[in-house]
Amino acid sequence: MSDDYLEAQRLHAEAERMRDEAFEYRAEADRKLVAANRAFGDAEHRHRLIADLEKSVAGRELRLLNELGEAQLIKREKIANEKLKQAEELMASYDNEKHAAAIYLRQCSEREKAERSEAA
Numbered sequence: 001m002s003d004d005y006l007e008a009q010r011l012h013a014e015a016e017r018m019r020d021e022a023f024e025y026r027a028e029a030d031r032k033l034v035a036a037n038r039a040f041g042d043a044e045h046r047h048r049l050i051a052d053l054e055k056s057v058a059g060r061e062l063r064l065l066n067e068l069g070e071a072q073l074i075k076r077e078k079i080a081n082e083k084l085k086q087a088e089e090l091m092a093s094y095d096n097e098k099h100a101a102a103i104y105l106r107q108c109s110e111r112e113k114a115e116r117s118e119a120a
Helices: 003-068 070-119
Strands: none
């Protein structure tokens, strides 16, 4: 066989390989495009949901302002903040007492261990 024929076969095989590779890249690009479109659609959906929620919250706030009056809402907010502060102080107190109890139990345990070792 002539060198030209062998070169043509090699080039043909290379072209087929490149074509197959291009088809694979195209299929991968199509899959990525579908995934990107799905993610974009999901993001648009979440954006619409958030916008609807914000609109609903703003409407409720306006309704409450009209029903209760701003002064009443501010008073309720101050009461809620005070109760939250009291709850946080209570939790801190509880944590301190729990810590003190753990220290006391550890000291008792160490004292009992020392008494047992002295008795032994």
